Amino acid sequence: xxxxxxxxxxxxxKKVIGIGIASELTGLSERQIRYYEERRLIFPDRxxxxxxxxxxxxxxxxxxxxxKMEDGMQTFEIRKxxxxxxxxxxxxxxxxxxxxxxxxx
Amino acid sequence: xxxxxxxxxxxxxKKVIGIGIASELTGLSERQIRYYEERRLIFPDRxxxxxxxxxxxxxxxxxxxxxKMEDGMQTFEIRKxxxxxxxxxxxxxxxxxxxxxxxxx
DNA sequence: CGTGTAAGGAATTCTGACACG
DNA sequence: CGTGTAAGGAATTCTGACACG
Numbered sequence: 059x060x061x062x063x064x065x066x067x068x069x070x071x072k073k074v075i076g077i078g079i080a081s082e083l084t085g086l087s088e089r090q091i092r093y094y095e096e097r098r099l100i101f102p103d104r105x106x107x108x109x110x111x112x113x114x115x116x117x118x119x120x121x122x123x124x125x126k127m128e129d130g131m132q133t134f135e136i137r138k139x140x141x142x143x144x145x146x147x148x149x150x151x152x153x154x155x156x157x158x159x160x161x162x163x
Numbered sequence: 164x165x166x167x168x169x170x171x172x173x174x175x176x177k178k179v180i181g182i183g184i185a186s187e188l189t190g191l192s193e194r195q196i197r198y199y200e201e202r203r204l205i206f207p208d209r210x211x212x213x214x215x216x217x218x219x220x221x222x223x224x225x226x227x228x229x230x231k232m233e234d235g236m237q238t239f240e241i242r243k244x245x246x247x248x249x250x251x252x253x254x255x256x257x258x259x260x261x262x263x264x265x266x267x268x
Numbered sequence: 269c270g271t272g273t274a275a276g277g278a279a280t281t282c283t284g285a286c287a288c289g
Numbered sequence: 290c291g292t293g294t295a296a297g298g299a300a301t302t303c304t305g306a307c308a309c310g
Contacts, residue, residue: 069174069175069219070174072219074179074180074184074188075179075180076181076280076281076301077280077281077282078210078279078280078281079179079216083179087292087293088281089291089292089293089294090291090292092282092283093291093292097291105183105300105301106300107281107282107299107300107301108281108282108283108299108300109280109281109282109300109301110281110282111184114174114177127291132290132291133290133291134290181280181301181302182301182302182303183300183301183302192271192272193302194270194271194272194273195270195271197303197304198270198271202270210279210280211279212278212279212280212302212303213278213279213302213303213304214279214280214301214302214303215302215303232270237269237270238269238270239269
């Protein structure tokens with residue numbers, strides 16, 4: 059009946075990692091990580107004080123971004139890919155909701 | 164044939180969480196968390212600069228400690244429990260190694 | 269014993285800008 | 290476009306100590 063798209067209680071989604079550690083984990087510079095945020099490829103949480111907090115899922119996404127950049131892809135292309143992905147997800151979700159509520163037409 | 168005692172690549176074991184976030188996650192004060200380290204109940208990593216880094220497993224252990232403290236247990240008692248646990252683990256490990264290497268006597 | 273707090277300093281992170289290409 | 294860097298400041302964390310009980 060549809061695969062869960064997220065495990066809310068899971069460690070993977072919790073935004074608890076500072077940018078310094080994220081940098082170590084990904085091999086990217088802090089500058090690069092902040093830039094990818096500016097280009098809306100990644101969306102950390104913020105502490106009250108304003109420091110960025112990433113999840114392991116974010117870290118994986120950063121590695122993904124890094125690979126695509128290495129392949130010569132540009133940030134706006136990567137962003138378009140992401141938009142496409144979430145669009146597909148939205149359509150699937152809507153389809154599931156329609157089915158669940160038995161809405162016809 | 165023995166259950167794996169740790170998943171090394173797992174997010175749960177990675178020491179990536181600062182003390183501020185650990186405090187938020189556990190509800191403990193930073194003072195308390197540092198004290199439990201002093202009493203050797205918890206063992207964070209350190210960054211080059213010296214800041215403490217915890218894993219989700221550490222955070223769970225802290226919650227565990229918090230519960231035992233609430234029950235009136237003292238730090239040294241909690242520590243003894245931990246020592247007992249790892250002692251049992253060591254004996255089991257040795258047993259498995261003995262079996263694997265077919266050492267008799 | 270376990271925890272709060274003020275103190276002073278060091279490590280970490282932030283933003284906006286200039287540079288290069 | 291993507292990234293490095295120096296600049297100045299703010300948020301975060303550290304240790305050792307004093308306090309209370």
